[in-house]
Amino acid sequence: MSDEIIAMTKRIMRGIEVSDETLILDLIDRVGPGGHFIAERETAERCRDEIWIPTLMDRKPWED
Numbered sequence: 001m002s003d004e005i006i007a008m009t010k011r012i013m014r015g016i017e018v019s020d021e022t023l024i025l026d027l028i029d030r031v032g033p034g035g036h037f038i039a040e041r042e043t044a045e046r047c048r049d050e051i052w053i054p055t056l057m058d059r060k061p062w063e064d
Contacts, residue, residue: 004056011052022046 016022024042031037 004054
């Protein structure tokens with residue numbers, strides 16, 4: 001459990017990089033109004049780098 005807390009803390013301390021590359025504004029422009037940039041491959045790749053998923057701690061609702 002300590003390893004997960006340390007990993008979570010490291011992820012939080014790393015912060016979120018904001019740059020032209022990470023904002024992928026060209027993708028948003030390409031998709032345009034009414035499009036869904038969330039469904040694009042580039043967005044999925046960025047999310048995999050930014051989201052930390054624990055292996056021990058359970059984030060499901062209590063009922064589950």
